[in-house]
Amino acid sequence: MTADAGIERVVAMAERLIQALREDIAALERGRPREMRMLDPEIQELSAQYGREAAALTRDTIESAPAELRARLRAATEHFHEALTLHGRILTRIRNASEAMIRAVAEEVEKRRNRSRPYAAPYGGRPDAPRPTSAMVYNAVV
Numbered sequence: 700m701t702a703d704a705g706i707e708r709v710v711a712m713a714e715r716l717i718q719a720l721r722e723d724i725a726a727l728e729r730g731r732p733r734e735m736r737m738l739d740p741e742i743q744e745l746s747a748q749y750g751r752e753a754a755a756l757t758r759d760t761i762e763s764a765p766a767e768l769r770a771r772l773r774a775a776t777e778h779f780h781e782a783l784t785l786h787g788r789i790l791t792r793i794r795n796a797s798e799a800m801i802r803a804v805a806e807e808v809e810k811r812r813n814r815s816r817p818y819a820a821p822y823g824g825r826p827d828a829p830r831p832t833s834a835m836v837y838n839a840v841v
Contacts, residue, residue: 716749722735780787
């Protein structure tokens with residue numbers, strides 16, 4: 700395989716990964732995380748292969764490529780990083796929102812538990828005993 704063919708492969712893989720990231724972003728915006736393509740084993744393998752082949756490109760290989768091919772590689776790399784950054788930001792927002800909801804549910808469960816036993820003795824019968832950690836329970840009430 701020639702050096703130019705290697706660069707072409709990296710550009711093609713980057714374009715496929717960019718498309719998968721954009722589809723993931725759209726799925727997340729629709730509220731359908733199960734439709735994410737990055738969870739697909741084929742895309743995960745493509746991502747790993749992209750990493751290996753991109754790392755194998757040397758500066759000399761890139762500099763010896765035609766200017767048009769270098770421009771395509773640069774553009775694909777920039778678009779890939781932009782899509783990856785946006786994807787990461789959206790996932791972080793969703794994770795933070797999910798964690799906040801779980802904390803709110805856990806706090807509400809703890810409040811309701813404490814309301815039902817206002818005069819109960821402290822855990823272990825000692826006033827200074829630590830309270831047990833509460834397990835998260837989901838039911839129709841919460």
